[in-house]
Amino acid sequence: MNRTTKEERFRLESEIISIVFKDNENTVHFDYHVDIDNEQNSIQLDLYTKNARNNEIFLLHQTYGNSSVDVLNKMREYVQSSAMSASKNSYTVKWKNLKNPKSEEHTSYFFEFSEADVLRKFFYNKNEADFAVTISLNTMA
Numbered sequence: 001m002n003r004t005t006k007e008e009r010f011r012l013e014s015e016i017i018s019i020v021f022k023d024n025e026n027t028v029h030f031d032y033h034v035d036i037d038n039e040q041n042s043i044q045l046d047l048y049t050k051n052a053r054n055n056e057i058f059l060l061h062q063t064y065g066n067s068s069v070d071v072l073n074k075m076r077e078y079v080q081s082s083a084m085s086a087s088k089n090s091y092t093v094k095w096k097n098l099k100n101p102k103s104e105e106h107t108s109y110f111f112e113f114s115e116a117d118v119l120r121k122f123f124y125n126k127n128e129a130d131f132a133v134t135i136s137l138n139t140m141a
Contacts, residue, residue, distance in 0.1 A: 089112060097131060
């Protein structure tokens, strides 16, 4: 990776961090995966948020491309426009971590097309048996 590409990657990551933090005050974390056998989508980027109140990590979005800059540009486009798209529904998720006996019920909010999409993002890299979850569709004003 040349210096220009690295600088562009850092700039795009900083921009995405700012957009998400301004929206919901959560931190974001970038997880890159490489598939050398896939020429068109050799890079997968998983973007996670970490909630400061409950310290839980959720998948915000996944995108694929042919370079780190490519996937970051796609991710920036997503967080700028699609994340709060009028075509998505607002969901409230009430959840409790069953592995922690002292855990209290938490509330998280997701904007997604369906309840299945919410569950996919909530449970990404988690064991479903470790959580009690209820989801409700929020009415839009």
